[in-house]
Amino acid sequence: DIQMTQSPSSLSASVGDRVTITCRASQSISSYLNWYQQKPGKAPNLLIYAASSLQSGVPSRFSGSGSGTDFTLTISTVQPEDFATYYCQQSYSSPRYTFGQGTKLEIK
């Protein structure tokens, strides 16, 4: 199975900061990379699909980039509601869509 590795595992930021999370795949996955946001006790919410496409209803401060094995999720100006855990997911190896280990974004 394709392994996904995120960094950092946790991140402290202040409201208004620019934040970047990275995700690396164990093999090339083209642009088959999704990003999710999860808040405690809730289901994850799809933010970005196909590496850089914004899911409907997701604020434009979220953006994604990358292809091949290296990807990034950027929040341009962190808002209070953005403090959560973020997961990347590869959708190259259908239907085995595996996840990264998560990055927890905390308030500084």
Added chain:
Amino acid sequence: QVQLVQSGAEVKKPGASVKVSCKASGYIFPSYGISWVRQAPGQGLEWMGWISAYNGNTDLAQKFQGRVTMTKDASTSTVYMELRSLRSDDTALYFCARVDNTGYDRWGQGTLIIVSS
């Protein structure tokens, strides 16, 4: 609107089995597969497996093969995930998710399974 509604929380003893349901509504059921994902307390998301809502084909993560069965009932637009020989480390929140070309675009609310003697 598209919804996935899961069955309620359960407490089970080690060695028992549990069957979680995921009822879909608001879309054409056979058109999308369903994946199951679990999350142990304080841990990340773990992909368990997938079932085709069209023909019932399944693909399970290796660690769950032999212990997990996924089935569907097209008459009620419901998918089921049965986990057998429960252990304490199966204690987790279990999610079903609709598989779209874009990823997992809709999720159930989660079902908490607690395994305790």
